[in-house]
């Protein structure tokens with residue numbers, strides 16, 4: 001990881017280095033911090049730190065360096081190549097430490113360090129029979145993350161820790177007690193003060209392995225993950241005589257030099273003042289030093305680091321920073337324990353300088369950026385230091401100092417962010433690019449966003465792309481958060497990344513993102529409140545408060561029998577009927593309580609929800625094509641039906657329309673659609689980014705003469721990329737315009753797969769297509785959802801105010817002047833009920 | 845993060861203390877609280893009147909609010925079907941028709957000071973939502 005931070009800098013324009021990168025693993029640099037995502041099903045490509053590769057560098061993967069010849073200034077690789085160097089940088093990281101006990105290695109035993117390790121664990125865990133158990137040796141950060149990931153796969157987990165508490169390095173006993181309860185509440189069994197003696201194979205036993213512990217019963221296990229610590233990979237340095245640290249690691253000075261003027265060491269393999277750092281923050285700082293030194297800045301030096309740590313386990317917030325164990329002479333500590341909310345929070349301070357020295361946060365780590373940012377600032381702790389732990393607003397007033405560190409992974413201070421904003425960075429993406437803040441663990445993004453908001457506000461600029469007052473993120477950033485943090489609910493999202501309760505802007509946007517990421521039903525109870533009225537009742541709200549119903553008619557092809565059913569339903573409920581522009585039939589005038597019965601009849605006749613109510617794929621309009629037309633060169637109806645079945649119901653930032661024409665005469669008006677297909681003699685031409693409406697726009701020709709599988713693949717990628725990255729209510733045309741590089745860039749991503757995202761986008765689309773269910777059928781099958789389709793909760797009465805007039809043989813809502821009782825707009829019922837004026841209500 | 849609260853005028857008071865100063869009338873049970881999805885609304889009838897009842901969860905605590913269901917801009921009874929949220933910390937619902945927002949605590953329209961809707965007293969007793977129905981005699 002740290003090698004990546006260095007190479008990125010060395011490749012910066014103008015740096016002028018000839019860089020060769022040798023890596024033992026088969027993957028280019030990846031985000032090891034989020035290794036757990038592999039157990040969540042992420043592909044290695046998703047973890048890549050530089051999806052676009054390293055243009056300008058020679059990258060040799062799966063080729064370890066086996067020896068360094070310092071005199072000749074050359075390295076030898078496992079493939080027998082010898083490469084000379086002017087400068088050599090070692091960033092070899094660590095290896096997992098495996099305790100030297102009998103049976104520690106063998107089948108069923110794993111460590112947790114690389115993508116290959118995580119994949120092996122994943123494969124083994126998924127192959128386990130139900131009820132199988134896993135033992136994780138080590139209750140530190142890695143062990144708990146591995147245990148959490150296994151538990152999420154449905155495996156029973158025992159965590160074995162030698163020390164008297166979990167996370168012994170990071171937190172104290174008080175925090176450990178709260179953490180233990182939280183971990184146990186997630187179904188993991190915790191064994192502290194338990195020393196591993198051996199791992200036995202027990203063929204014929206209840207489980208294939210038995211984990212023996214000193215003085216306790218052995219734990220049966222089908223899988224053992226050893227996360228008992230790490231050891232620096234200093235073997236290359238050792239072999240060529242570089243000095244080592246007292247506890248291992250390649251010894252480096254403040255310049256990160258490894259005892260040889262031409263060799264540097266950075267990251268976890270390096271020992272600075274006998275100290276080895278197991279976190280990415282100090283390693284990145286070392287990379288920065290080396291890059292600066294190589295660029296001629298001889299003042300650049302590493303000054304140590306004590307980056308905060310955070311446990312990345314969904315639902316278990318733990319963090320510690322600075323002197324968490326009160327080791328500073330004369331320090332004092334303030335602790336707030338809240339057993340009701342299961343939180344333990346401690347701040348350590350120096351009473352004389354009133355500096356914050358460190359702290360522990362368990363159960364609620366939201367204060368980490370704020371508190372860690374105060375470390376080392378004189379006078380940061382008020383006289384009653386407990387105020388530091390009070391809810392927001394009660395703490396010391398005023399903005400945090402410029403020196404306060406915001407991104408600890410990349411050592412970015414508040415001041416550096418402010419400077420970048422002053423220099424023109426006006427969104428989070430630009431800040432990330434300009435300062436690297438937030439590009440590693442991502443834990444500081446809420447804080448980065450906060451600084452951005454505050455700074456822009458101070459300059460009188462609104463953070464305009466923010467979704468609304470509740471989220472300072474754009475839709476695209478939220479999409480990213482939801483996917484990367486695997487957030488499945490609005491409540492968690494707004495709690496961790498937003499503020500307040502939400503509104504009519506962010507709620508439906510998030511609902512749509514959740515739907516297009518996880519494919520859960522829009523009316524599952526926790527989601528009901530997010531949906532606007534259309535999505536809540538799966539119908540289109542009309543001006544009198546009634547709804548219209550649009551069954552799906554794929555490709556516009558409909559049988560006489562189906563037409564008759566629609567006619568009968570419309571007659572039975574006296575619904576106004578009209579043909580839509582998308583080649584289907586809209587039935588108007590249904591009340592909420594009539595909707596289920598109407599749909600029961602439609603579904604019985606084979607119809608499905610048309611999703612006319614949602615920001616979703618609407619229709620694939622077709623011309624009759626070669627089925628009948630004497631000009632048609634392809635079966636446009638057949639293709640249109642297949643496309644509509646593939647993408648039906650897909651939620652998107654804006655409604656989406658597709659069309660297929662059977663020849664260049666273009667009778668289906670495909671060029672006015674988001675995705676248009678026009679048949680050619682040799683296949684299909686694909687058009688994207690067209691629309692009708694108030695600002696009509698012709699689609700652009702995207703690719704020509706495609707066969708159907710290729711066409712579908714490109715459309716999959718196009719739609720998924722749009723869904724992931726467009727802004728709220730941004731149509732495809734506008735989205736393409738604002739992409740940096742426009743249509744050419746889009747072609748590179750979708751057709752040439754320049755970001756390496758193709759397979760992932762297709763897989764995501766495949767998953768959504770596979771998860772499709774008719775939303776209306778799901779409602780009819782679920783009594784709880786059905787119960788919500790009532791006009792009033794407390795009576796079967798109907799809305800007795802709906803007034804209709806007949807016009808051209810059909811019913812339509814009366815206009816105000818047509819109401820027989822002269823009801824005028826805006827009359828308040830409350831007053832009619834004897835209430836003199838609106839008054840205070842009582843909440844119990 | 846500061847949780848939004850109702851506008852100051854709506855400081856919640858214990859039901860027992862304030863139910864005595866509501867004037868003549870009675871608490872009418874309407875539905876079980878669990879019939880309202882958290883964060884959403886339903887419509888109920890109180891005599892001729894349609895009342896929108898909202899369930900809002902703030903800091904883990906359920907609260908109920910009730911407004912006249914009628915959107916004053918269109919005269920249509922739809923406010924129960926709006927999206928509930930907050931604006932600058934003031935709890936509100938947005939009309940599903942043309943999106944104007946109304947404060948749950950006061951009924952005031954946040955987009956047009958000239959408009960507003962009536963507010964009803966609501967409470968939860970043993971898991972049942974109750975609305976206060978003032979007696980007609982008092983209005984006369």
Ligand SMILES: Cc1cc2nc3c(=O)[nH]c(=O)nc-3n(C[C@H](O)[C@H](O)[C@H](O)COP(=O)(O)OP(=O)(O)OC[C@H]3O[C@@H](n4cnc5c(N)ncnc54)[C@H](O)[C@@H]3O)c2cc1C
Pocket residue numbers: 001002003022023024025032033034035036063064065066091092093094112113114142145233236266267268269277278279280281283310312409441
């Ligand atoms: C599961 C997990 C979760 C983590 N979570 C966090 C976190 O939340 N926050 C945090 O700050 N840190 C976290 N870390 C630690 C963080 O990943 C490391 O600090 C960081 O990866 C160190 O970077 P590095 O470049 O020094 O080493 P590495 O990322 O390990 O890279 C070293 C690379 O060098 C290769 N190599 C070794 N020897 C040779 C050789 N002879 N020839 C060629 N190549 C060689 C290795 O194969 C490896 O690919 C986590 C680590 C793990 C495993």
Ligand code: SF4
Pocket residue numbers: 623624625626629630631632633636661662663664665666667668
């Ligand atoms: S587009 Fe071509 S195939 Fe389709 S109806 Fe028109 S003329 Fe016929």
Ligand code: FES
Pocket residue numbers: 406407408409410437438439440441442443444445
């Ligand atoms: S703190 Fe990890 S990316 Fe900023």
Ligand code: FES
Pocket residue numbers: none
């Ligand atoms: S009512 Fe049809 S476009 Fe607005």
